[in-house]
Amino acid sequence: MTVQQTHHANEPRATGTAVVEATGLRKTFRLDHREFVAVDNVSFDVLRGECLGLVGESGSGKTTVAKLLLGIERPDAGRITVNGRPRDHGVTKARERRRRARETQIVFQDPYTSLDPRQSAHQAVMEVLRLHFGELSGARREKRAGELLDSVGLDTRRRHALPINLSGGQRQRIGIARALAAEPDVIILDEAVSGLDVSIQAQVLNLLADLQAETGMSYIFISHDLSVIRQLADRVIVMRDGTIVERGQTAKVFDDPQHPYTQMLRAAAPRPGWRPERRAAESRPQAT
Numbered sequence: 001m002t003v004q005q006t007h008h009a010n011e012p013r014a015t016g017t018a019v020v021e022a023t024g025l026r027k028t029f030r031l032d033h034r035e036f037v038a039v040d041n042v043s044f045d046v047l048r049g050e051c052l053g054l055v056g057e058s059g060s061g062k063t064t065v066a067k068l069l070l071g072i073e074r075p076d077a078g079r080i081t082v083n084g085r086p087r088d089h090g091v092t093k094a095r096e097r098r099r100r101a102r103e104t105q106i107v108f109q110d111p112y113t114s115l116d117p118r119q120s121a122h123q124a125v126m127e128v129l130r131l132h133f134g135e136l137s138g139a140r141r142e143k144r145a146g147e148l149l150d151s152v153g154l155d156t157r158r159r160h161a162l163p164i165n166l167s168g169g170q171r172q173r174i175g176i177a178r179a180l181a182a183e184p185d186v187i188i189l190d191e192a193v194s195g196l197d198v199s200i201q202a203q204v205l206n207l208l209a210d211l212q213a214e215t216g217m218s219y220i221f222i223s224h225d226l227s228v229i230r231q232l233a234d235r236v237i238v239m240r241d242g243t244i245v246e247r248g249q250t251a252k253v254f255d256d257p258q259h260p261y262t263q264m265l266r267a268a269a270p271r272p273g274w275r276p277e278r279r280a281a282e283s284r285p286q287a288t
């Protein structure tokens with residue numbers, strides 16, 4: 001096991017209302033003049049207040065599903081609705097883009113590339129607040145920025161530092177604070193804790209669970225790491241080569257996987273007691 005257990009794992013929170021509904025999604029790319037199917041016949045919903053896990057090896061189509069949901073990629077077939085409204089691709093009107101940003105936000109794996117290197121955490125959050133809550137006074141927005149940065153645990157000194165002077169975990173917290181600032185219905189977390197040290201990973205997962213309990217928003221949590229999915233996701237979808245091979249309540253799918261691919265993923269995942277450092281020490285030549 002690479003991360004500690006969080007205290008919120010798999011507590012039922014969802015309300016039963018679907019925020020996101022995806023039906024029959026298909027996405028192909030052209031590679032070397034050949035058609036390549038990245039996502040094929042993928043259907044799922046995300047309930048209000050739930051965390052849906054999307055698990056699968058690299059290249060299984062998880063990020064493509066996220067891009068389809070955000071409207072960054074256009075599906076070749078299928079339909080996506082968010083809060084009952086179809087999510088068509090290629091929206092150009094600023095007002096519609098803003099409305100969508102209030103519905104869905106994404107936090108990427110590498111916060112460094114998605115953050116503006118010239119902006120501090122405070123400035124990044126203020127920018128989102130100005131965009132979405134222009135009707136609030138400057139003082140109210142300042143107060144809200146302070147609350148958001150408090151909630152992700154960035155202290156006064158760090159919230160005014162530039163990203164280059166922060167650790168990976170601290171930068172990830174900026175990404176989360178910025179996503180939260182829009183008060184979205186759904187946050188997509190795409191390998192959002194994968195690059196972090198184990199202890200920081202556990203802190204960020206706990207933070208996400210706490211924030212979800214407070215706000216009732218939904219998460220789509222994308223990861224190739226079964227142990228982090230197990231901690232946060234109520235339900236899980238297992239993807240392989242662009243298709244869903246298994247789905248269900250997270251504990252049930254991981255404790256009793258039915259599909260050979262899920263069984264293989266589980267067998268390949270590090271278990272409690274697995275200590276890479278011990279293996280390394282064992283194979284290291286003895287000092288003389």
Ligand SMILES: Nc1ncnc2c1ncn2[C@@H]1O[C@H](COP(=O)(O)OP(=O)(O)OP(=O)(O)O)[C@@H](O)[C@H]1O
Pocket residue numbers: 029030031038056057058059060061062063064065224
């Ligand atoms: N713009 C694109 N053009 C061509 N092929 C693409 C494009 N985007 C994704 N693919 C291909 O589609 C497949 C699915 O990619 P995707 O990024 O969705 O997988 P993933 O499960 O998120 O993997 P990872 O965990 O490595 O990000 C991969 O084989 C990828 O190379």
